[in-house]
Amino acid sequence: MRRTRILAALGAAALLVGTAACGTDDESTSGSDNTGDTTSATEVEVFTWWTAGSEALGLEQLQGVLTEKYPDVEFINGGITQGGGSGKDLLQTRLAAGQPPDTFQVHAGKEAQDYIDAGQVEDVTDLYEKFGLNGVFPQDLIDMLTQDGKIYTIPSNVHRANVLWAAIPVLEAAGLPTDNAYFASVDDFIAALEKIKTATPDIVPLSVGGTWCQVHLLETILIAELGAEGYNGLFDGSTDWNGANVTTALTKFAKLMSFTNIDRDSFDWEPPMQMLLDGKAAFNVMGDWVPALLDSNDLVAGTDYLYAPSPGTEGIYDFLADSFSRTVGAPHKAGAEAWLDVISSVEGQTAFNKVKGSIPARTDIDLSSFSEYQQSAADSFKSDAIVGSIQHGAAATIQQGNATNDAVSKFTTSSMDADALAALQAALAAAYAG
């Protein structure tokens, strides 16, 4: 009896010591990780949400370029399988815990603001010098990345958000022109949607996905109604969110939503785009990551589908860009630098963007081997006025983007009457105030 008691006591003590030992063990390894080697570029941990489809293939390409340029740097994929939202949660957890990846993906522009303010990303202005990037990115883009004379991220690729996609067979059935899908104003677009609704009642005139797709649609309407300058002014206080022109834009947005599929809220962007492929919907406003899906369905621009700047936004490029940072306290600083060199280099941007379907942020890349759409987008990127996307983090901080999503969902799930519209406008004004 006595012996069992002693044994039990010993067992308990051993357990305690065991757990305590585990605790210190973990701490010591993480500690050494943090202070880690800052000189040798043995590896680089890259955190992205490029984990599927053309994005994952593009990341593989970048990895290939890294191995070529820096054979002694080992690539470690710190990516996660969830989409952007949960990915950012995990990233923030790691940053807050002091176990950062060496470099991470962030939408270029305001979305990086929180990381900058929190002192989590380093100033990389010196790398722009070192890699000779100052002359090769468009000045509009550099201006949007610069804050108090410092640049914190380097863009790898650029997407355009304000693109209207149209299904030619559906346009034909409704008796609409099938050579050009550009509408000079939102009102013209509404008239065309009206026509589809009357001619082919079973067709959804404008397909749209869940909350974020609705915000995406709204921002293109705001651009059309306010113009590039007026739209940009929404984010520096020179355009009033409570103004009459914003009210008009919101009213037209509400009108457009009345032409959409009512099962929109349970979708990401692909199912609504699939409605175009299946001949069940006529139009969709979505960024230019769409062609990958269309190509995989063997559809050809001009015969099966049309693309054009979204209604009323010709000459304006609503951009979003992925960019990379160098993390403060990165265990492998030289590795991070190698990665930033790769993603900003001609080889890296060419290999990556060809696969992903976006365009290089550099303007000095030979595009002859890129797709026709990419070439036209790159031309516009050089000549158009550039504005930043709200939904995709170029013009709005994470919190502003979240508040916009909440307000828009509250609006589009309501009856969208005058009261709801006033509430939406007030919520938007509050989100972007100060």
Next chain:
Amino acid sequence: MTRFKRYVPPILLISPSLILMGIFVYYLIFGSVQLSTTSIHTFPQFTGARPHENVGIGNYLDLLGSEDFRHSLKNLLLYTVLFIVGTMFFGFLWAWLLDRRSKAEGIFRSLYLFPMAVSSVAAGVVWRWLLNANQGQRASGLNRLFQTVGLGFLENGWTTSVDFGIAAIAMPAIWQMSGYVMALFLAGFRGIPNELREAARVDGAKEWQIYRHVLFPQLSPVALSALIILGHMSLKVFDLIVSVTDYRVYTTKAPAVDMANYMNGGDYATAAAIGIILLLVVLVLIVPYLIHTAREDRQ
């Protein structure tokens, strides 16, 4: 010395779990309470790069004053009531049917229990298709089924209704958990000695009288446990909502979803405040139960 021998070994034995609980449950609750009284509404404030201050119960007042959070609470209440009533009803009904010793009891038992083995996220994706809001020509899922069997008047927008969208989320939840409640009640039925039924029959009780006066009263502890388990589960509803609709769809928002959304934007103080509010609501439910069982044990 004997006292020492009597107390120390047991204390050593339970101390690992006590310490782990202390750190990972109670210390973290304390941490959340503390966080919820600060003005940490952005990442920079969380990492200390920007200053923050103590705001006392300010975050709680803001939340309760916000129309959107009250909408979430209203959704949670509606969901909880529907979920509990639904699962208790079907769980009890199935247990009662099975208790009559049907031949295929094994098959039915597995059939009813099976949905519980499906993860909420997988179930959510399937129900997302079933609860498609389209009606008429474009209908699919349940709405299409209603059309085919001639119940077209039942077609509706499911999760798209601002007032009752959350009720549509309760359907998959009821489907998933009814089997569990059935198992609880079935165990309850089987735990009642046969002699009691026989004695009642000898006394001339009719079949439904046996249920009404002999069996049901003995099931009340089971019913209470089921209520507690379902109640605290429903208050934490999150995975079903985000897989049937999404994080930011207004019609189906609930406090746990709001909490995730605030965290995503770096508003840890408000997220912590929601967590504490949920904890308090659960306590309101659990504490009377704990007192009740403690009293019974003493007796």
